[in-house]
Amino acid sequence: MTRSNAELIADRARLLGPNVSTFYDNPVHIVKGEGVWLWDADGRKYLDCYNNVPHVGHCNPRVVDAICRQANTLNTHTRYLHDGILDYVEKLTSTVDDHLDTAILTCTGSEANDIALRMAESMTGKRGIIATDATYHGNTSLVSQLSKSNVPTVGFGLGQFFRFVGAPDSYRNPDPEGMRFAESVAEQIAEHEKSGIGFAALVVCPYFLNEGFPDNPDGWLKPTAEVVRKAGGLLICDEVQSGFGRTGTHMWAHQKMGVVPDVMTLGKPMGNGHPIGGVVTNSEILGTFRKGYRYFNTFGGNPVSCAAAIAVLEEIEDKHLLENARKVGAHARMRITRLAKKHEFIGDVRGSGLIFGAEMVLDRETKQPASAFTDRVINGMRERGVIHSKLGRHKNTLKIRPPMPFSIENADLLFDTLDEVLAKTPLDA
Template identity: 55%
Template sequence: MTSDLERRARLLGPHMTTFYREPVHVVRGQGVWLWDKDGRQYLDCYNNVPHVGHCHPRVVEAICRQAGALNTHTRYVHDMILDYGEALTAKFGHDLDSLVMVCSGSEANDVALRMAQAMTGKTGVIGTDNTYHGNTAAVSQLNSSKVPVGGYQDHVRQVPAPDNMAPVGGSLEGQAEAFARGVEKAVAELDASGHGVSALIVCPYFANEGFPTLERGFLDRAIAAVRKAGGLIIADEVQPGFGRIGSHWWGHERLGFAPDIVTLGKPMGNGHPVAAVVTRPEILTCFQEAFRYFNTFGGNPVSAAAAMAVLQVIEDEALVENACDVGAYAVGLLQELQARHDVIADVRGAGLFFGAELWRDGTPATGLCAAMVDEMRDRGVLLHSVGRHSNTLKVRPPCVFSRENADQLVDVMDAALGAVT
């Protein structure tokens, strides 16, 4: 292993991190399972990219078939992107009928920010203060994990993100209103500075923020403030989208709002690099008039075929329903676990995106959570941590995760908690 890690550090840089104290050298995947080079099997409770399961045969077959027939850019006419575009936009409950296909969620958010600028004629952007929306120079201005070189640009405002254990404004009851006051303050600042508000961008599941439990309508007052100031709402559905949250296809439906622009990424092609921005036709037109934009790989026939296969598998295997059922079952198991382990301060989630927040002695148990992540890995279960203090065990498996898989996860978690506490 050392030799591989040395090669890796030399080629990919000394700061290209791996997961886990002892990295996993993977060689094969199938469904919810991964195997390492020594033949050891792991239950994958973390990877959302293989949304319909690692190496799903229908997705692999779609990629192979199309890669063998034609792969080219969209300055020619090809049916696949049109068929997919119609199938995808049909999944939205309101007037999001147009799309731009790109290669990554980062490219999608980079485009979304410019769409909002083009449509509103303003430049200010409001995001939350503990988030991640992607890795381009423009989008990384919104990230909280590392202050950009030269600091944040003046048109970016970060507002306090909602939280279960340390709610904005001090109470869970008043959190929606306190969150909205943060947005209203940012709106006022951006208006005063001359930037104006082009958009509020949020993950409607606040996934990186630690997926706090939010009631339907949580964002209504904040959204009203942005709209009143002439801004648009961008929903980054890279993590909650495609039915992962079980109750709905999209995170914004669960919270009960209608975004102007939706961005999609990781799970869209089950690992194939494909992503998209979905919006109203007039916003797309306005963007195309303001910016010349063409994406060579975006929406090529192979990418569109991979994405189409993913949509079809979600339908045919009833994976949204599975996420709903297994997620609720697993949260129930975690609540039982909570009754036996004091360090579990909170259990929460929706569908196949759930977890347990760890506290000890009245403070976030960051170190314990890191130890749990490694202990679980050593016991054959892959998950990770999330949240402002990295003290929440994050479970976000392929959506073919079963009740039996949930049993195994929670059994191992029970034993691991016993070992590390």
Template identity: 50%
Template sequence: MSSDLAARRAAVLGPNVPTFYETPVHLVKGDGVWVWDADGRKYLDCYNNVPHVGHCHPHVVSAIAAQAAQLNTHTRYLHAGIVEYCERLTAKFQTQLDQVIMVCSGSEANDIALRMAQAVTGKTGIIATDNTYHGNTMAVSQLSSRKPPIGGYADHIRRIPAPDTLRPVGGTADDQAAAFARELQTAIDDLEASGHGFSGFLFCPTFANEGLPDLPQNFMKPAEQVVKAAGGLLIADEVQPGFGRGGETWWGHEWLGLSPDVVTLGKPMANGHPVAAVVARRAVMAEFRNAFGYFNTFGGNPVSCAAAAATLDVIEQDNLVDHAKNVGAVFLRELHSMDHPSIASRRGRGLFFALELETDGAADEALAAHVVEYARNHGLLMGRSGRNRNILKLRPPMPFSNENVAMACDILQAAFKA
């Protein structure tokens, strides 16, 4: 059945539409941290951050159903749902981040953030790291390292070396923050000399797609100073680290002690319902609204806002930020206890973890692929990341328990032994 479905999928969706694993998983059901395939096999989900408060959480499902049965339309009519949700959301941020645009995906949110930077500065140059991903629109795909754009990267884009645990920018861990800021300054100077000018720096506060490098809390301070001194916008992409995944704070930039001008949100925001947002300083929002006529048909509709509000309810009521901190500490301790000569680095923050694999000093993509496939075949879903795809990525739903940790680590240890 699954092979027939894969063939039909390829026929109707076209080539190169990716699936995970050598044998794709045909999922039919989810509940909490578990998913089931079409053959009734149960998997522990250690990868998906979209069902942030757990697959098919009954409170979120109920909120979606109730609002869908009452009203769903766009935001050119007054509706209390979007106002009440955005008031709750901005209360989670520093006071200067107090206005919101609701959209449907992180890609849309980051696209808007780039236009905000243009509106505020009157310039077009944007900087990101050279091993990142910020979405799929024409604008933000220029920043991503997965596949170069047709015709090469646009002339107004600069990409600086991503921070790294094993091979730090500048050569040493102690110098990495300063070296990263120097690379940023060089890129800014180049943009100014080119005539494009510098409008902003877009980054993920955990550098998730860069491989979740182990960085000190003050790492981004020199870079923030460089951006602010140059008059550009500091844009924090919280699509992966946001909503408490880091376990100590609601936001990754908050853990770093930063004061961004714009924050973008997405994946975990409504537990699987397509909801995303841009949160900005009032002055930034005014410049954007004056420069661009922007409207999003589905962004902020009543059903989406009900889903997002219900997700906030669960995070707050179940104290999931502290839960992520506590369970994450147990998980990281267990990962450090694993014994295999190719585990070059174990790192994590809250419920986000990375194991970097190297053999004889070189990235071991083959071993990473083996571990992921072994885990899938033994009831654990996980992924891999990094420049060389040799970094195991574990990012489970937030209700993950200590018992789930024990099961995940047993399977991982068996994968390395195999």
């Protein structure tokens, strides 16, 4: 049936319960997508500068065809033999270090991170996990504990195993060599060891997207990886947001940051919206995990999911989307830097490839976050048909993370609109 916006909102509250988040106070009713474009129920067109899940574009024809063809042929579990899962894992592992040669396929990034943490426990015999204090890695009982900003009030006592380090912040607290971050990880490792829990793993998004994608130079994670390895723990890189060429310089952000993780986890963009996630690791870690758990995932690695995921990798290659991210990302950075010269409240410009943004401040000297102003900018952009969001510790960083076929023209439309919105949005409302 077709509901009005008011009816949709009322039915959500009735059928989905309270506290189900939407974008915007007056949320958008999206009914159609194509490439970098979305349409609402009134036929209004929006430039999508937010959604990284439709990585190769909304309703990408190659992915849709692959899903339809395979759904029409066979969709079943992996207890029968099938080429699809093997073709995909072969193709996927060919993009990473030779050391990372095996995978478990799941349905979500949450399931992938849940496995990764158990791999760390299996390998080390210890349970202490470290993450940053402004991140998100998923929604299972175990994995939701990684979100310090949203520490569950319940959770089977799992909170005791998690410790946090300050998220890197190149703007307010520069650490260009990554030495201070490595030291703070070392401190938390020591705390885990002192408490008797012991240190099992550090989990990070190597480009720290939720943390506001600080401008860390290439190779920045090297000292941290050294600290983790010296302590006998695992380095888990969650590439759910940062991977598949997003940064425009490397297929995976851990490559940009100069490290090879012990475990890499994947989700969102992997199947362009089709539910698929994964854990890539080496055979020793996989084997050790499988000794403890007879892990089986009914839907994980099914032929349709793998067909979708293969199509995503092919599309990235054939359409040169990594190169596109680099090219358009450089143009976007130029445009936003130019805006910063004009608009006082742009405190910092950051990003790489097709994850970019700017931190909004009330004052460039004090760097006081302009969080409410950022909200008004996001709403102003939406009014003018551009969808994006905000993130970071102070929720004052524009989060611009469009589908990968985003073009120079799309970026120009985005920044022309942003220029106009910034000029018209009052700093004090």
